[in-house]
Structures are given as C-alpha cells and as structure tokens.
Amino acid sequence: MTIATCEINPPSRLLMGAGPANVHPRVLRAMGADVIGQMDPEMTAYMDETMALYREVFQTTNHWTFLINGSARSAIEAALVSLVTPGMVVVVLNIGRFGLLLREIVTRCGGIVHSVDVPWGQVVDPADVEKALRLHKPRLVAAVHGDTSTTTAQPLEAIGALCRQYEALFYVDATATLGGMPFKTDEWHIDVATAGLQKCLAGPPGSAPITLSDRAVAAIKERRHDEGGIASGAPQGEGPVIQSNYFDLMMLMNYWSPQRMNHHTEATSMLYAAREVARLVVEEGIDARIERHRRAGEAMIAGIKAMGMRVYGDETTRMYNVTGVHVPEGIEARRIQELMRRDFEIEIVSSFGPLTGKIWRIGAMGINAQKSKVLLTLAAFESVLSGEGIPINRGAGIDAARAAWNRAGHS
C-alpha cells in the first residue's frame, strides 16, 4: 500500500456555525507540551487544578468537578448511565435534537422516559414539568440548557427548584451555553451538569467537563463496583452495576481522588487544553465573558434584521451565542453556506430535523464572540445573499450591528 498524505494544513477558516468554533491560540499551544506519566505528581497536580478551575466555570462548590475523556456527548452518557438504573422513571425535556438525544440515551440505559414535549424552538413551561413530577414521580429530570438545533435556551432555574421540591435529581447538559450564557449550577439546583469545550469555551472538541452535587454522588456511590484488576477492598455498593465501565462515574471519581485508583489513561493533551480553556475563562471573568457573548448576539441580531432578513425564534428565550435566520422561500440553504465558505472562508450551518434547510445558524462563540468577527460575517452574508438575488439593504446590517455592539457596551 502507498498512502500519500501531506502535513496537516487546514484552511484558516472563521467558524461561525453551531460549533466547533475556532480555538484560542493559547489552548492550541498548551496541547504542544509533551505528555508526562499519568501518575506523575505534576500530572495529578494538573488534574487537581483542573477540578478547581471548572468549579468556577460551572459556578459550583461541588468537589466532584472533573473531565470525561471524549466529546461532549460522552459526558452526557457518563452522567445518564451512572444515574439511571434499569426501570428508573426519568422525565426528559423534549425540546429539540438534543432533547431527543437525552431520550435515546436514557432508554439505552434502561430508563423509562416520560417526555415534556414542546415544539422545536419553544421553551418548556415549568408548570408542565411540575405536572410531570407529580404524575410520574421521576427520580431524575434530564434537560439540555441551550439546544443549538433550535437556538433556544430553557428556563432551568424554575425547573431546578421544582426538582428539589419533588426530590428528583436534575441533570442538565450545558455544552452549548457554558461560558456564553448565565449557568449557575448551585443556585439553580442542578445536580449534574456536563459540557464540551468547543462552543463558548473556545477549546477543541474531545474533552467534556462534568460536575456532580453531593446528592448525585450519593446515588452513584450506591453503585460502586470496582473492576477486578484494581479492586481495593473498599466497601462496594448495593445498587445495580453501572452498565458502562468507561463511563462509570464512581470509578472516575476514584481515579480523580487522592487514591488515584487506576482506570483509563487520562487524555493528557486534552487535559492541558481543558485546563487552559478554564484559565482563560477565569482570567476574563465568567460574567464578563457571558456579557461579551450577549453583546455579540445582540449585534448579530440587529445586523440580520437591518439587512432585511428574519431572525428565527423568540426574542426572550433565544441563546446569546447562536442565531437562527429564516431561509427565504426558494433558496437552497446549502448553496449559501458553500458560497460563504468558498468566497469568504466563513462557516455557517443549517439545522436538523424539521429545521433542516429552513434556518441558518450563525454562531458567535468563544473567541468568535467578537465585534470584528460579527461584522465581517455580516458583510460576507449580505454579499452572498444579495448575489443570489435576495433583496438586501446593502450596508445596513453592518452599520446596525456596529451601533448595537457599541450601545450594548453601555447597558
């Protein structure tokens, strides 16, 4: 066999889609450091620092705040497979593509799903969640904060309080919003939250932060079953064995504890990346970072509207960091995306399911939640749309976005 390949050389592309977004150069450089042994004191110190840093990112005092070695989805599965026992009743907020994913994973874990359904693009009424809590008496409620497929964020605070009241654990995936929208793990009574690095956190996909409340940890401890090769003789749990070894959060906690019970080999380079990602969040300040995303979203929306396009979804429940734009009748969404990429090296995307080809999604997250990136994207977008014969108020979008950004700074 002869395989001719070249040195890695991806195009320099501005990623204004639904994620991944461009990675902060400091994070890329952090991955350039060579690995060290997984039990070396410097490595375990980096692990401990990473735990402390993500407590700040998640706004929690939870001790058990660490990384799952995989994409954002891996942490969703780790959370659900460790919490859901066979036959457990789980209420899932069915609000978009990622609500469907939660349903799917809970079912594969042996849970019985009752959905609180809303049409894509709308938010759940907490009163409906309360009804479900009363009717189904779930042990767990599972939700996605911001579902990028619909550009909509769910009202978690009210639901978290209800979960506490009805003694259900509350699991939330915050992949698309952490670091870009307010997300208060403790204040909102969230028992388990998970995320990825590749959206508002400006890191690469492939490492997934997770945080667990004491209540969640207590439930998982019931299921402690150390694997044969490394069993320590510690008391084992009486609950059912977690059906995954890789995602067994009890074993992962033992690995991230001072005992350092061996499990997988920690993904060293991605740990370096995740740590640098969190350092950048802490340096900027979580509130300042969220405000920057809010401002970018506001400017983007002002620009889209001023150029004469329709913004998707409801003003009050829209995510800061990704904006949906209605695709005009008769326009092939994909063609516009291709022209944006080919002529401007800018990525925007469409969506899934009922929204496939119906909306574009334009993100401004992580290092791309910046004035210049928003303005240049709008400049490219109006040129491409106009070139395809869509009536556009030339220049108006860019000017409106500039004005909105500057105004937003004073609010």
Added chain:
Amino acid sequence: MTIATCEINPPSRLLMGAGPANVHPRVLRAMGADVIGQMDPEMTAYMDETMALYREVFQTTNHWTFLINGSARSAIEAALVSLVTPGMVVVVLNIGRFGLLLREIVTRCGGIVHSVDVPWGQVVDPADVEKALRLHKPRLVAAVHGDTSTTTAQPLEAIGALCRQYEALFYVDATATLGGMPFKTDEWHIDVATAGLQKCLAGPPGSAPITLSDRAVAAIKERRHDEGGIASGAPQGEGPVIQSNYFDLMMLMNYWSPQRMNHHTEATSMLYAAREVARLVVEEGIDARIERHRRAGEAMIAGIKAMGMRVYGDETTRMYNVTGVHVPEGIEARRIQELMRRDFEIEIVSSFGPLTGKIWRIGAMGINAQKSKVLLTLAAFESVLSGEGIPINRGAGIDAARAAWNRAGHS
C-alpha cells in the same frame, strides 16, 4: 474564588514506563493547527485519510477502520458493547489486568463470560482455547495481545485460526503492541482490533483506532438503530439495541461514511494527532518500526541481565516494548521509581495486582525505542540501584546493551 495557576509547563521527562510514552514532536505540532468545521470538506478528507492510514497500521484491508474518541479503553468498550448482545456467550483470555478488564466489560454488556485462565505472566495454550470453543460455543472470543501488566504477548495467530474454524468472532485489544510488535489483523483472522496512541505509536492518550472485518460489521448491522434526532429512514436492524449511544459502532460507521450522519463532534485536535501518528508509522515502514522496538527490547534485556538483575517472564513470549525486572527482596519498588524520577527525570513503573511492587516495568516504545534512551535509562537505573545497596556490575549493563543493539542491527 481566586485560582492562581501557571501556564502549562510540564517537566521534560523521559517516559520509560508502561505508557504513555513521550509524544513525537510532529504529533504535538499537528495538534497546534486550528480546528475546522466537522462537516467541512477538508475535515472529512482528513477523516478519510486517517481511515486509509490506519489500514496500513493495522495491516488490514478492512474498510471500517477509524477512530473512537476516547482513551484506548473507550475503543475496547465500543467493540464489546457493539458485539455483545444480552446473554451472549463470550470466551475471554484471562491473562492479566487487561484480561480482567475484558471480563468486566463483557459482563457489564450483558454477556456470559467463560474464561481461559492462565497465571499472570504466562501465555494461553491454543488447545485450551479450542476446548473452550467446543464446550461453550461462544459467538465471540476476546483477548488482549500484549498485557503490559505482565509484559507478555499472547499467541494470536493460532487462536484466530481456531475462531474462524469454530465460527466465533475474534476481538483483540492491541493497545500495548500496535506499531511495536507484529500485529497482522487480516492474516491472523482478527475480526475487531482496537488500540491507543500512547504506547508504540508515540502519540498522546485520548484517541483510539479501531478496525472491523466484514463479519463483524454484518453482526453490528443487525443492531442498527438510528437515534431520533437524525434518523434517516434507512432500514433498521432487528437485533437488540446497542446499550450505548456514544459507542454505537453502527452510528459511528454512518458518521465515518460518505453520508456523514451526524453523531458526536469529532475530536478534531486528536484526529490531527492520530493522523500524524499514522503518517509517521507509514513513513518509517511498519516492519522497520517493529524491528526497532525488537532491537530496543533486546538491548534493554541484555543490559538488565549484565548489570546483575533478573528479567521477569519467559524469553519467548515477552513483549518487545516493555521489560519486567524483578524487585530484589527487601527493596521498596516505589522508592527506586522516585529516585529515577527525581534525579534523572526518567519514569519507570511497577505493576498491578499480584505483581504490585514485585516487578518494575521499563518500557522502550514509540520515539523512546531508541538506542540513546535505552542506554541512558540503564545508566540511571544502575546508579540508583547501586546507591540503594543492591550489588550491581557497574558499567556492564550499559556496555552489554550497546553491544546488543549493534548486534541486533545485523540479525
């Protein structure tokens, strides 16, 4: 909260343990490239190239050769959870720590395990595997090629032929040997093989190559169940749903196919790393690379013996890339490891289970399977051992290793 952390700055340490080993600088640099969109044509081209490159690494013509996004263990779980149906009979080679891990994972997947047991450090007799095949009629036989916990490699070729004869699928984890010992997926009738990057491949932990034969793919296709948010309307399988979403190899194949059915967001930076890892293997030539590891192992063993220490395990079944050394009576293994690290910035490790503190494991893999690294490690080792009062033939180990390396070059 105030968290003071410094820029990433790990020590420059020579990792001569059981893995991870040091990462090739070209692989570290590859991770410095910014990410691109997961469906961008350059990204999917990189994915296709990665498939082709790993076919050569695995020495297979299997089309389905790709990456699992996680540590080496994640690919083990992906293979087993996708192959093992509830109640399926599986024969596992129970040969060390990682044999126990296979048993553990198969059991969590709902399989019924029958073990072929041998004491740690020994190899399985293929006749015993044949007995198990006759008696238990398994659908699957699961094995680890080289178990670093025992520094021993199993005779896969004979077992593969038996599996074909008795119509069982054959799964092998090659994490510790791929790229460092002969491993012939097709020739040895291996249906599914998995690995990690952090041993003989000189990459970082966190990405796990996998290859699947047509027979394995046919079995997995029976279990096709697309998740709700992305279902394509394609015919679904009639077999039981795979109990993991993240590790559902059918969905992963659809993601790595020209259809690019969305699943997780591919871990871009780790894909860049995995691709560069395989490019380096192909450039060097797989046979030359294996020969380099063999030579390093031979030199290490010659050195250990000449300095007056006892090498662990059987000459004929020993792994090339990691050498066990008996810890002398009355010596605390950990203290020697700490002195190696503190005074020489060299990592060596002990082992697990019955071998904890009984042997040291000294690896020479990836970029560390090099003359200079072997010699410098031996120089440090003899100094530390001697300093602790162990009688050592000073200088003899280094000289013997130099001679063995040079000799090995002519064999």
